[in-house]
Amino acid sequence: xxxxxxxxxxxxxxxxxxxxxISRAFAVLAALDDTTSSVPLARLAERTGLPKGSLHRLCAQxxxxxxxxxxxxxYRLGFRMFELGAxxxxxxxxxxxxxxxxxxxxxxxxxxxxLSVLVGPDIFVVNSVTGRAGLPFAxxxxxxxxxLSSASGKAMIAYATREVxxxxxxxxxxxxxxxxxxxxxxxxAAAKLWTGSSLQAIAVxxxxxxxxxxxxxxxxxxxxPPRHGQVVDAxxxxxxxxxxxxxxxxxxxxxxxxxx
Numbered sequence: 001x002x003x004x005x006x007x008x009x010x011x012x013x014x015x016x017x018x019x020x021x022i023s024r025a026f027a028v029l030a031a032l033d034d035t036t037s038s039v040p041l042a043r044l045a046e047r048t049g050l051p052k053g054s055l056h057r058l059c060a061q062x063x064x065x066x067x068x069x070x071x072x073x074x075y076r077l078g079f080r081m082f083e084l085g086a087x088x089x090x091x092x093x094x095x096x097x098x099x100x101x102x103x104x105x106x107x108x109x110x111x112x113x114x115l116s117v118l119v120g121p122d123i124f125v126v127n128s129v130t131g132r133a134g135l136p137f138a139x140x141x142x143x144x145x146x147x148l149s150s151a152s153g154k155a156m157i158a159y160a161t162r163e164v165x166x167x168x169x170x171x172x173x174x175x176x177x178x179x180x181x182x183x184x185x186x187x188x189a190a191a192k193l194w195t196g197s198s199l200q201a202i203a204v205x206x207x208x209x210x211x212x213x214x215x216x217x218x219x220x221x222x223x224x225p226p227r228h229g230q231v232v233d234a235x236x237x238x239x240x241x242x243x244x245x246x247x248x249x250x251x252x253x254x255x256x257x258x259x260x
Contacts, residue, residue, distance in 0.1 A: 024050060024058060029067065029081065038074035085142065091117065094215060094253060095127040095141075097245045098206075101238040102129045102217070109231050111219035114139065115206075116152040118160065118213065121171040123153045126215065148172045151193040151203035152216035158185035159205040159213040190232045191216075198223040204235045206242050214253040217242070 031047035032039055041059070045052050059075055062068035066080030098115050106113045112130040116123040123146075125139045139145060147153025147168055157168045169179070185191050193201035203218035217239045219231050246254035 021058075024048070024054075025062060025067075028055070028058060028062065028075075029077065032068065032075060032077045038071040038076045040074035044075060091124075091126045093249070094246075097249065097252070098215075098217075098242045099127060099129075101241045101245075102127065105129075105217070105219065105234055105238045106131055108234050109219055111221045111231065114152060114218045114220065115215055116150075116156070116218065117215045118147060118153065118156045118164070118168075119144070121147055121168060123147050123150055123156070123216070146172070148174065148178060149193075150218075151191040151201040152218045154178075154182060154185055155191035155203040155205045155216040155218075156213040158182045158191065159207060159211065161212050190235070191218075199228070200224070202228065202231055202235060204232070204239050206239045206246075208254045209247070214246070215242075 027048045027050070028044065031044055039047075041052060041056060044050075044059075045055050048055065050058070059068055059070070063070050063075075063078070066078045068075050068081075069078045094117070095115065102113045102115060105111075106129040110131070112128065114128045115126045117126055118124075122144045125141050125143045125145075127141050128139065145153070147157055153168075157165050160168065165182075169182075172178075181191075191203040192199055193203075200223065201218050201220045202224065203216045205213040206215040206217060208214050217235055219235055224231065243254060246252040
């Protein structure tokens with residue numbers, strides 16, 4: 001479906017901002033990342049840097065296409081964006097193949113389970129099975145987080161190609177401790193995320209045929225007990241089962257030679 005802006009709006013927007021209409025539309029969509037409420041026009045203008053008048057007209061066009069919804073409190077992403085996102089083939093295929101194993105992992109550990117891929121310096125959550133875990137820090141599908149600040153991100157970067165790993169490290173202010181942790185993970189340790197003295201996430205990579213990361217599978221809890229080897233074993237078993245399914249699926253990410 002093409003978002004067609006009428007010539008009057010396009011001309012007005014082009015005069016107000018050097019960015020293309022498409023890039024401004026995507027700036028608006030990216031700024032509507034508040035999953036709990038609508039974003040008022042004033043805040044949207046702050047996030048995008050667009051003049052309110054041009055922004056109002058652009059939002060009206062996006063609303064007409066179903067990409068954005070207008071509420072009493074501002075704007076939020078529309079169902080059309082959900083529909084288009086659900087059709088993205090690579091994440092959808094990975095999500096569908098992994099879901100049965102994620103459900104089994106959640107049932108066995110009672111932890112929130114996430115499947116993530118690496119997108120630039122961030123992790124992108126492809127799917128999650130949280131049950132009644134109700135963790136305030138758990139990301140919903142479609143959520144993003146800094147890769148090196150997450151267990152999943154560290155698991156993927158540790159097993160990424162040399163180029164991907166170098167870019168990820170270069171994009172962040174990596175301390176010697178973080179670099180040493182990545183080396184330990186690459187040597188076989190599970191990736192972990194600590195918040196203070198609480199261990200809240202454990203992750204392992206899902207690998208392709210060359211041993212590079214395709215995705216990461218993580219288990220999250222308010223605080224894991226000191227003896228959490230069974231959770232790590234369950235994660236590794238689920239990751240291996242996902243790899244096997246990908247191996248049996250022609251054209252899947254397992255048959256390719258680099259991370260997402």
